[in-house]
Amino acid sequence: MDWFVAEDYGLARVVLQRGVAVLYVVAFVAVLRQFPVLLGERGLLPVPRFTARVPASAAPSLFHWRYPSDRLLRAVSWTGLALALAVVLGLPQQGPPWVPMLAFLVLYGLYLSVVNVGQVFYGFGWESLLLEAGFLAAFLGSDRVGTPWITLIAFRWLLLRVELGAGLIKLRGDPAWRDLTALHYHHETQPMPGPLSWFFHHLPGPLHKVEVAANHVTQLVVPVLLLAPQPVATWAAVAVVVTQLWLVLSGNFAWLNWVTIVLAFSAVGDDVVAGLVPVLVPAQAHGPTPLWFAVVVLAVGAVLLVLSWWPARNLFSRRQRMNASFNAFHLMGAYGAFGSITRRREEIVVEGTRAADPGEDDWQEYVFRGKPGPPGRLPRQYAPYHLRLDWGMWFLGLGSSAQLSWFLPFLDRLLEADPPTLRLLAHDPFDGERPAWVRARVFRYRYSTWEELRRERVWWVRREVGALTAPRCL
Structure with missing residues (x-):
């Protein structure tokens, strides 16, 4: 043959x-x-x-x-x-x-x-x-x-x-x-x-x-x-x-x-x-x-x-679909990426506090492994490994309502100091102890300039633009 x-x-x-x-x-x-x-x-x-x-x-x-x-x-x-x-x-x-x-x-x-x-x-x-x-x-x-x-x-x-x-x-x-x-x-x-x-x-x-x-x-x-x-x-x-x-x-x-x-x-x-x-x-x-x-x-x-x-x-369709499966077996699908480009970056910052009646200085940030967090933290290389929680946080920052179905339970796991959930993060500010409150705020991020990097040692510059959730407790 x-x-x-x-x-x-x-x-x-x-x-x-x-x-x-x-x-x-x-x-x-x-x-x-x-x-x-x-x-x-x-x-x-x-x-x-x-x-x-x-x-x-x-x-x-x-x-x-x-x-x-x-x-x-x-x-x-x-x-x-x-x-x-x-x-x-x-x-x-x-x-x-x-x-x-x-x-x-x-x-x-x-x-x-x-x-x-x-x-x-x-x-x-x-x-x-x-x-x-x-x-x-x-x-x-x-x-x-x-x-x-x-x-x-x-x-x-x-x-x-x-x-x-x-x-x-x-x-x-x-x-x-x-x-x-x-x-x-x-x-x-x-x-x-x-x-x-x-x-x-x-x-x-x-x-x-x-x-x-x-x-x-x-x-x-x-x-x-x-x-x-x-x-x-x-x-x-x-x-x-x-x-x-x-x-x-x-x-x-x-x-x-x-x-x-x-x-x-x-x-x-x-x-x-x-x-x-x-x-x-x-x-x-x-x-x-x-x-x-x-x-x-x-x-x-x-x-x-x-x-x-x-x-x-x-x-060849004018209404081309991106990353679509035409059958339940995921064979002969349609692929593509970044048909649209986001002009600005909004990130969800998750914080907690052990104070019963917290002031603004009492909140501490949970740090994720891959997504941007503290401005001075250089992003890591993870691919080809896929950090699914971090990707979900990016979509949440885009305003995806579909992500809220898991995000509120995620906040509850943080309130419980659930060890498996905390292992998905890069840093738990409470070292495994339960916080009294958690909250999620929305920040707008941009890359620092060369001058800001030299002067402040930061890779990102961020400012708060709103709240995603009110402070939450068990």
Whole structure:
């Protein structure tokens, strides 16, 4: 079956399988550390309440079957983590093709169970992106067989939807993308700045315009070249990787950039890489493709081709949807990011006090791990790890009423000094003791200038603009 096998893509398969598996490791670690507090039986948005009102047909998940406690969650998480680590080590790939296929399908099913009950804490486009990538990775085969062309094309189609969807939503959305001024604001107002974001923001204005123009080229022109013959496809992939690494340096976007980098390797040919860095190209000595494997891949390819109608239509729609799933299994979705740019940053600052009748000087601030807090605190680098509570706080600062459903219970957990909840924070000002009161205020943030940084040693300048909640007690 020479027509079925892509002989020049051994490196592509290695990176796709192990890279996707690494991101599943990150995802399941985040589930273990955050899901029980956010969504467990005593979580801010408990899964049992969700499954009681949403049928399994609308959100397929193991947790519809049983969620009397967090034991099933831990079993799902540890199983997923162990399987993902096995793929990273290359163990399933050494067997017949059904072994890595089963491993990735189990990973996909377990994480689908988490995402489908994750509510606002899992309502991000990169959740669907990771699910779809994991599903496709199941049909890459093992070291005993060649890499199927059909699967590689499916990966490139996924990458094209990610990049082209993001480029089109920008052109159709905020005028700041069209007049090339988007980065005058974005580094300052993005959901979770990184340690270098302050410096990116202070780059010269003309350079920001060059960045935006280059972004348009990378997202609107380069994706089409991924489908071109070699070596054009490989160099198009390199352009995607370089752009994504630039984004990694400039902010924290969970694993969005990293999964896009992994997907880009679906277009990287061994011959091109061998001419530059021969040591990176794995030796290939595979046997014939089993008939059953070819039939399965062809059948899956046919199903994906049918499902592609919805995202393809969306790309050409004037009402393009961003990060939309067209089925409950998160396959063949629509992707995109930052169709609109926020011009100013408003943050929710949570404070508590142990004073029964507090004055203004008695309040102390809870510090979150990733979102901006005290002005003198330099933002940290967390991506590809996803801080779901911190992202929720960003949406809350945008005025999202959907976030209030978990935020008030979160304040109650602080009043209880709930240890699992406090572990999600960077700093508890009361060292595990219960406060008497908590409150949430709204502040407008901006980056400090070079002069303010030198004089006051602050990365942010903030001023209060209002109250989100009145002081609250148990």
